[in-house]
Amino acid sequence: MTRLLALDGWRRSVIGGLIAALPVVGVCVLVLLFAPAYVERLAYAGLVAIVVVAGLQVFTGNALIVNFGHTVWVALGAYFVAILTTPPAMKALIIPDAPWGLATLQLHPLPAVVIALFAVLALATLTGLVISRVSGIGADILTLCLQIIVHSVLIHWTDLFKGNTAFFGVPQFMTLPWALLIVTVVLVLARLFRDSPWGVQLRASSENLLAARSMGVNVARRRLAAWVLGALISATAGMMYVFFIGTISAKSFYFSYVFLTIAMLILGGMRTVSGVVVGTAIIQIGIELIRMLENGPVMLGLQLPQMFGLSGLVLGVVIVLCMVLRPSGVMGTREFDDLLRMWLARRPGRNGDRP
């Protein structure tokens, strides 16, 4: 263990990413072994959320630009694979007039995922070239514009995206262990980016743009890289989601989902990958518990009233308290492995040469 922690360079990042994924793996193994099926579904939703928030962290956490547009990639990733993999018989019901012969096309999920990722890569590069040039609030508002533009296209282009109603009939083959594998890979990737020279340059530029530029950092390029990687990760989350649930609707990726995932990121601490896991876990589990209360359960023989809105209320209070008391989130700037290393160094008897 100590030797693993002492590794340097990219190996250190890989170990760090794996350590961040460890609690998730542990919880999911317990769920797989002991929990009923509905808990398994909740755990799967949590894994999807972790991937979404990790995608958000790669851009927002490193560049410190609030991204209101990240769920666009979740939605597009989900829609792209849905359009490519749904059987034509089903499509005759949902999108019979799809352009470019898509109505009669059916691909195996693997090539569909590859094509969808390339499509997202192209779109993200295009939008990223624009957004990466603007700093400050202008950039925040640009991501907001992106969200509104894509959402209204999704709603309006009914021939391809089914518009306001749900798109259904997508093959469902994803399982919890596969999702767990994706989560682990994504967390390691996010950590690798954070610790890479590009990630460090980007974080430096977010703290002091002028200093970073004068040291020769090409800030726009670094932002673009983070934007594209974040988009690809978010799109992966969308695919995980749709291949499990089998149905999507554009509305579920709009602003309420944006705010929920942003809250997860800031609660955990947007600067770290471990913060992604912590924030998502706290909010996802907390909200599920409060939802039980919302539906008016019977407790100690008392029928409690229905209280819709309670989960949102608590979510808001948590965000405000977190900003007031601990603005940098639960994890601050430290990853799990940093904490572990500090704890090991502080343990008595380890450093014999100390007085």
Next chain:
Amino acid sequence: MDYALQQFLNAASFGAEYALIALGLAIVFSLMGLVNFAHGEIIAIASYAAFFLILVGIDNPAVVALVAIAASVLGAILFERVAFRPVRHAPVATGLLTAFGVSIVVQNAFLLFVSPRPRPLPVFGGLNRTVELGGLKVQLLQLLEIGVTLAAISALLVFLRRSTLGLAMRAAARDFNTVRLMGLRANRVIATAFAISGLLAGIAAVFIVARRGSIEPDMGFMPVLKAFVACVIGGFGSLGGAVLGGFVLGFVEVGILLVLPQSMGGLKDAVVFSLIALLLVARPQGILGSRVELGDKER
């Protein structure tokens, strides 16, 4: 001619609504760098105050409007005291996210304690009638909206130029520390800014409720989103820019609705926001904003 005038008034009244809300955002931002996303909830507070007043049996529109505006002023001051004062010196992102938190709390409080569904509120419905003006038919609401907005902006200008507190606010936008050295309380200056932003939002809320005739918990979200965009178009933090941006947005929206064919009506938002994105890329500092080089102290 008649049609053109109607469309002009239509655009101007939308613009006036955006300008009122954007002005409130800009005043707060210019002073303390806070992007106040909870501004929409001030509008909701004013509307729900009106709703409660009707519930207890007071239905004189003038009284209801005044109480609604008073409620929004109080709401804005309360937000500042409870949520924004602790994060006053924090970075922009912290303030922005705090504002989100406040917005989520208030929305869900209305959802929890009133109803998640829209509730009818026809108290200001009387404003939705057509009046003859020199042989032209115009909507009373639109005339009032434009007139009241212009009056409010003029009053604000007088306040900022003639009163000590107004002068202090203008000075504080440039250098808060010097203002404090002159013996003015920072808390009072900022509370005044929030009160003004609440007042403007309350006025806007009356018009919004008159137009839609109903209230719901997230009714403030879209207007404030538009107002934000207006601020950014005009140059964030510039008061003149907020007003100009509001009117530009109103005219662009109505113009695009006229130009787009009927079948593409759903894409209005997409087109409007694409234009805004283009503008932002071409002029990131907005129309009236001046380009600030990094490290510049002076704006």
